[in-house]
Amino acid sequence: MTDDTRIWGQADVSSGKGASDENFPVGSLLLSRKLRPHVHAYYDYARVIDDIADCESLPPQDKITRLDAMEEVLLGQRSAINRADALSAARLRASLLQTHVPFETATDLLVAFRNDSRGHNYHTWDDLLEYCKYSANPVGRYLICLHGENPAAFGPSDALCTSLQILNHLQDCAKDLERLNRCYMPSELMQRAGTSAQDLLAGRTSPAMRRVFNTLLDGVDDLNRQASALPAHIKDRRFRMECAAIVALAHRLTQRLRREDPLAGRVALRRTDAMHAAIAALRAWA
Structure with missing residues (x-):
């Protein structure tokens, strides 16, 4: 076996996903x-x-x-x-x-x-934030640096990226556990609510697990409030519109996850949510 084969392997690991599979715009026409x-x-x-x-x-x-x-x-x-x-x-x-x-x-x-x-485990909300510091926040910082924007934008950008990551965890919590044996729900929150990771596979959200979800969404609400300041830090008009649209989508998805059951089916953004995001982007044009 060659060194390259040993390192890279022979199997294709591609998921087949592309930018169109994401909740939020990736390199959209606004940029x-x-x-x-x-x-x-x-x-x-x-x-x-x-x-x-x-x-x-x-x-x-x-x-x-x-x-x-x-x-x-x-x-x-x-x-x-x-x-x-x-x-x-x-x-x-x-x-x-x-x-x-x-x-x-x-x-x-x-x-x-x-x-x-x-297969890292997450015990507390702070553990989850530490994960997002590396899994999500670099994306916003990349875009800010690419556009030559002021580093003062990093704080609200980090809040937005962390919000988006946790929202994605909530959307996919059952699939992540079933397919990958991976759970991002903090174990401390589940223990306090009287539930466990296995309840994510029940096909519907129990009252105890709903308390866990709502606690996480309370944290996301705070992150979204911090993220709302992001467009004001961005000088590039097109990038500012992109940021405003994504902030609006984060708010909309948070609301959907409050009302809908992510264990009964994937909670996803809809056309009306995109319309609200478009309005937010237009308001950011000025």
Whole structure:
């Protein structure tokens, strides 16, 4: 077996997901055409490492080996082989060198995905926030740096990205446990409410689990309030509109998860939510 095969493996780990599968815009038409290729390079890399961590057929150590190899290509410590996963890291490296966006916006993601690969447990709300610091917040910071915006935007951007990540955990909590044996619901909250992770597989939300969800959504409400300040920090008009739209969508999805049952079916944004986001974006144009 060649060294490349040992490191990268032979199996395709792609989930088949693309930008259209996300809740929120990825490199949308609101962003500058000049910057869009760089955003897509970042998204492609993030999708690959996410797929590696979520691959059901790879053992944990193989996932970590592949993630380590992606980081080595990204940092120029290893040459990329002719495979989509390795090439995504090489393309992002070229993009980061061209745009001078810090490499930490890409390498920090690997901290979270290595934890996912190992099957990390989350006991408290603070544990979950620490995970989001690496799994989600680098995305907003990447975009802020790419647009040359003031670092004062980092705080509300972190709040928004953390909100979006926790909302996604709530949407997919049953699937994550069933497919990946992974639970992001803090065990301390579940114990306090008198429930456990296995209740996520019940097909409907019990009163006890609803208390856990509502506690998490209370935290998300606070994050959304902090995130509402983000558009005011953004000078680039098109990027400001994008931020305003995403903040509006975060508020709308939070409301839906309050009213609907994520264990009975995936709670998703609807056309009316997109309309509210479009209105928020237009208001941010001025």
